[in-house]
Amino acid sequence: LRFTPPETAELLQQILGETVDDETVALLTERTEGWPAGLRMAAMSLRVASDHRQFARKYTESGHRLVSDYLLNEVLDGLPGEHRALLLRTSILHRMCAPLIDVLAGDAMPESDGYDFLEMLWSDNFFLIALDNQGVWYRYHHLFRQLLQKQLGRAFSQEVVAAMHRQASRWFENAGFVEDAVFHALQAHDEEHAAIIVENHVHEPLNQEEWRLVERWINLLPAEARPRPGLLASQAMIAQFRYRVDRVFSLLDAAQEGLEGGAYAYTAAQEQAWMGVVNTFRTLMWGPESTPEESLRYAELALQQVDPGTKYVRSVAELGQVVALQMAGDGPGA
Numbered sequence: 001l002r003f004t005p006p007e008t009a010e011l012l013q014q015i016l017g018e019t020v021d022d023e024t025v026a027l028l029t030e031r032t033e034g035w036p037a038g039l040r041m042a043a044m045s046l047r048v049a050s051d052h053r054q055f056a057r058k059y060t061e062s063g064h065r066l067v068s069d070y071l072l073n074e075v076l077d078g079l080p081g082e083h084r085a086l087l088l089r090t091s092i093l094h095r096m097c098a099p100l101i102d103v104l105a106g107d108a109m110p111e112s113d114g115y116d117f118l119e120m121l122w123s124d125n126f127f128l129i130a131l132d133n134q135g136v137w138y139r140y141h142h143l144f145r146q147l148l149q150k151q152l153g154r155a156f157s158q159e160v161v162a163a164m165h166r167q168a169s170r171w172f173e174n175a176g177f178v179e180d181a182v183f184h185a186l187q188a189h190d191e192e193h194a195a196i197i198v199e200n201h202v203h204e205p206l207n208q209e210e211w212r213l214v215e216r217w218i219n220l221l222p223a224e225a226r227p228r229p230g231l232l233a234s235q236a237m238i239a240q241f242r243y244r245v246d247r248v249f250s251l252l253d254a255a256q257e258g259l260e261g262g263a264y265a266y267t268a269a270q271e272q273a274w275m276g277v278v279n280t281f282r283t284l285m286w287g288p289e290s291t292p293e294e295s296l297r298y299a300e301l302a303l304q305q306v307d308p309g310t311k312y313v314r315s316v317a318e319l320g321q322v323v324a325l326q327m328a329g330d331g332p333g334a
Contacts, residue, residue: 003034008028009025020046020052021052024053037141037144047078083117089152091152092149094180097114103167104167129141162187162188165187169188173197178198179220181194182217199228202230202234203309227254232252232254232258236255237277240285252278252281259274279317284320322334
């Protein structure tokens with residue numbers, strides 16, 4: 001994949017819009033070893049260099065061990081301070097859009113316009129990759145993003161970077177992108193909030209029986225964040241989907257114990273709703289000493305507790321009620 005000198009010359013001409021002399025081409029090809037991404041960064045530096053040949057010689061003689069770091073510094077130094085800061089701030093993102101860029105710009109750059117910033121990057125042939133045909137979502141070239149993140153760690157403290165991740169997490173959560181929200185909460189070292197995000201969104205996919213999506217979200221969390229009662233109840237639902245009856249009982253017991261222990265900051269409505277989930281799945285999980293009357297009691301209690309919007313859970317509770325009535329000999333009631 002290494003570029004030859006003629007290929008380098010063609011690439012530079014396409015990016016710069018002008019022919020580059022042979023000596024500059026030869027020097028850059030030799031120094032980058034024909035590395036295409038490195039040549040693109042060199043071309044971006046050449047844009048602001050008054051003398052192409054002098055830049056190429058200086059670059060070749062720099063003795064800089066890492067070609068990428070040298071070129072990135074050249075590129076960043078040629079940008080206005082606001083754009084340079086935005087590049088670093090947005091390097092925390094796997095994908096970005098204009099409103100999210102404005103959020104990350106923060107009070108430090110109140111005049112920031114994410115749309116103009118993206119347009120500038122796109123028109124200047126920066127390392128920007130479109131993720132859709134509507135011009136909404138973009139990402140940086142992975143290597144370019146890694147280089148920016150190295151600079152980010154030098155420019156901002158860990159606390160400031162964590163605050164950026166929290167801002168991104170809130171924006172993604174409000175926009176309904178759960179996985180992105182969880183990722184950035186974890187990057188901010190806020191495992192508890194990441195777990196709460198998952199808890200708050202499990203019922204939407206479950207209503208569509210997309211339980212594997214919920215399972216993936218839970219698996220994103222570190223082990224110490226998973227014992228929240230809502231997550232334990234969610235794992236019990238997943239275990240039921242997988243016919244892991246042995247796990248369902250223990251998970252329901254642990255969820256109920258956590259809810260009754262009061263160690264988690266649930267509202268009364270949240271606590272009741274999660275207890276409704278626990279009681280719903282107790283309706284279907286028959287143990288050696290279970291009776292239809294006991295199952296019916298759980299079902300009727302669950303139907304009073306579960307949120308009407310949790311359609312999947314409510315349907316399970318209704319099914320449990322019907323089965324319990326039938327087994328108790330109340331055919332008409334069933």
